[in-house]
Amino acid sequence: MSDKPTAAFVLSLIGGIFILLGGVALAVGFSFLFGGIGAIFGIVGVIFGLIVILGSVMLYQKPQSHTMWGVIILILSIIAFPSAWGFGIGSLLAFIGAILALVYKPSMGPAMMPSQPMGAMPMGSMGSGQAMGSMGMTCKNCGASIPAGSTRCPSCGATV
Numbered sequence: 001m002s003d004k005p006t007a008a009f010v011l012s013l014i015g016g017i018f019i020l021l022g023g024v025a026l027a028v029g030f031s032f033l034f035g036g037i038g039a040i041f042g043i044v045g046v047i048f049g050l051i052v053i054l055g056s057v058m059l060y061q062k063p064q065s066h067t068m069w070g071v072i073i074l075i076l077s078i079i080a081f082p083s084a085w086g087f088g089i090g091s092l093l094a095f096i097g098a099i100l101a102l103v104y105k106p107s108m109g110p111a112m113m114p115s116q117p118m119g120a121m122p123m124g125s126m127g128s129g130q131a132m133g134s135m136g137m138t139c140k141n142c143g144a145s146i147p148a149g150s151t152r153c154p155s156c157g158a159t160v
């Protein structure tokens with residue numbers, strides 16, 4: 001699955017979970033130390049973590065909008081870094097994930113379709129008769145290349 005920003009998704013997701021857990025820990029700890037104000041500080045971290053997690057999932061679901069979510073995760077990870085949210089490591093992972101999301105280039109359009117040699121495809125799982133006729137298909141929804149014989153887009157799941 002080379003047309004998904006998998007590394008960006010995984011790093012941002014783990015980073016978001018760390019930020020979320022850090023926010024929960026701070027909300028509990030600070031509410032004992034500083035009362036309500038401390039709890040709010042932690043809760044903001046929880047919200048940041050949730051947005052980063054949402055962003056990483058959206059990044060994976062809709063690779064086309066990688067720039068928007070990359071920017072959102074980048075900004076949140078930078079804001080979260082000086083605080084203890086995510087214990088530092090969460091912000092760092094989300095930051096790297098956001099950079100990967102920003103430099104990610106979705107494979108779309110027939111011009112960028114990789115030319116796969118037929119010999120490399122595993123035989124047996126698909127009917128060998130219909131493989132030839134439907135080569136060169138691209139998804140109308142996201143532009144990803146669809147393997148011959150497939151009725152659904154491997155990238156976005158749209159029916160073809």
Ligand SMILES: [Zn+2]
Nearest residue numbers: 139142153156
């Ligand atoms: Zn598609």
